[in-house]
Amino acid sequence: MQSQMGHTMETVIFMSYKFAGDKSYLTKVDLRVLMEKRVPRFSEKQEDPLAVDKITKDQDQSRDGKVDSQSFFLQIAGLTIACNDYFVVYMKQKGKK
Template sequence: MPSQMEHGMEMMMFMFHKFAGDKCYLTKDDLKVLMEKEFPVFLENQKDSLSVDIIMKDLDRYQDGKVGFQSFFTLIAGLSTTCNDYFVVYTKQKGWK
């Protein structure tokens, strides 16, 4: 039975391939659908309506319109870091340990 951490890794891989399909990369349209379905709160809180375009540009390492798993993982890591920063501040404000 996988640990919680292993399950989390498995879920990230599954979600990437769910939206990438057999081609094993995300297009801008794939990324937009993934973001709308899996990160709706994040998108709602963006001030720039072109946030998916900006994210795609940042993740498209070779400017070929493709986002591979490694770049996708960079997105997940960045979002997780931002959420963790908020969590740390919030728990300190609440006096939680």
């Protein structure tokens, strides 16, 4: 049986392939569609309509409009860190550790 963490990593890997299609990278459009479909709350809560563009720019080190899988996985880690920070603040406000 696959471990929970194995399944988690596999989910992110296959998601990058699904939205990249035959390419070995994600474009800004691919990333926007992925964020809207798979992380809808991130897009909904965004006051800044350019949030996805900024994320893409951060991840597009070579400035060629292409985000490779490595950058994408690090981006998901960045989103996870942001969610965790939000979660910590939320729990403190509720008076929980």
